[in-house]
Every structure is written in C-alpha cells, then in structure tokens.
Amino acid sequence: MQPLQQAFPLEPLARSRQKQPMAKLYFHYSTMNAGKSTVLLQASHNYRERGMDTYLLTARLDTRAGEGRIASRIGIGCEADMFDTDSDLFEMLRTRTRKGTVACVFVDEAQFLTPDQVWQLARAVDDLNLPVMCYGLRVDFRGELFPGSATLLAIADEMREVRTICFCGKKATMVVRQGPDGKVLREGAQVQIGGNETYVTMCRKHWREAIGDRQPGRG
Numbered sequence: 001m002q003p004l005q006q007a008f009p010l011e012p013l014a015r016s017r018q019k020q021p022m023a024k025l026y027f028h029y030s031t032m033n034a035g036k037s038t039v040l041l042q043a044s045h046n047y048r049e050r051g052m053d054t055y056l057l058t059a060r061l062d063t064r065a066g067e068g069r070i071a072s073r074i075g076i077g078c079e080a081d082m083f084d085t086d087s088d089l090f091e092m093l094r095t096r097t098r099k100g101t102v103a104c105v106f107v108d109e110a111q112f113l114t115p116d117q118v119w120q121l122a123r124a125v126d127d128l129n130l131p132v133m134c135y136g137l138r139v140d141f142r143g144e145l146f147p148g149s150a151t152l153l154a155i156a157d158e159m160r161e162v163r164t165i166c167f168c169g170k171k172a173t174m175v176v177r178q179g180p181d182g183k184v185l186r187e188g189a190q191v192q193i194g195g196n197e198t199y200v201t202m203c204r205k206h207w208r209e210a211i212g213d214r215q216p217g218r219g
C-alpha cells in the first residue's frame, strides 16, 4: 500500500501538465500514388466528425483537383486554401486562428513548400501551439529530395511513412517518370506541370533497373 499512496499525490500534477499538450510538426511522406491525400482527408474528417475545425492547405501549382481543392484518386475531396512560393504560412495560419479555433492544420503537396515556409510552419507549431500535419513526396523521379521534404525531414517532430508497393511486392520508395512513348526519363525539371508524362512507383532495385543503373551479372 505504501508505494501506491506515495504515488497518488503526483497524479493530479502529471495530469495538469498534460492538459495542454505541445503541438507538433508532422511529416507524412511517401512516393507517388500511395494515397497521401486519402490519408489526409480521412484524418481531417476524423477531427470534423468530433466537432473540431481543421484548416487545409495545398500547393497552387497542383490544380488537378481544381483550384483550392484537395482530392484523392478514390473519389473524395475537400475545399482547401492554396499556398505558392510567396505565401507567408505563419501569417496565413495566424489569420485563420483569429477567425476561430483550429484543432489541426493539414498541408498537402508539402514537397512544394520552400525551406523558409517549412520554418514558418514550425513557428506556428511552437508559437501558436498549432498542430501541423504535412503530407508530401520524399524524392523526385531522379531520386533526389524535394527541398520542402528535405527541410521537413530535418526539423519535423514526427515522421510517418505512407506506404505503397512495387510490382514485385516490395515497398515502393521511388518513382520513374515516363514520356508519352513510355520511355523512362532520367533528366528534366523536378516539377513538371501539365505534361503527358506518367509516373510509376517502384522499389529502389527496380527503379535502378528502370533507369539503367544496375551492375551487370548481379541480382
């Protein structure tokens, strides 16, 4: 009995410290076509279902879903505000929170954030105590980090991988860009808008094979 009685007075203190949990900056990363937007929309829905407001942001250059909308390939979508490279995200989030309490901020296409904008989000987390969940691609078709993703990988409090698979069944972490003729492209702009290219997600081994980087005679 003695240890239990000693522990008991500590309980209310511990609970009061937990009352206002510290907000965090999250990075949910994946390769293309893994269902990031679906995961984002579901998470936002879970908040709204419980009567909590969320604030959604997406990149202006991604207008596949239409201006100011996040849509997933399985057919669900939601209105969102847009950011471009000039947006001050700290100011956008501060302005939004003045209009009403926001339980969580969701950022889609986070690979298109500039490093400065990732720091603006980090300031909103730390100084406004606003949880921010970013969803984005880790690497481009050349196997190189997007600048926004590089900064998120560096400073996010928590990271989670949204998984998808290669045709071989292994986890896909890479993506190849194919031209209209189906040929694999090795060079080109990191961001290609409105082209006829298609993207195929693969594990690293099959990505290396696809881009022609595989040592002869090896598995």
Ligand SMILES: [Zn+2]
Residues within 6 Å of the ligand: 166, 167, 168, 169, 170, 202, 203, 204, 205, 206
């Ligand atoms: Zn594979």
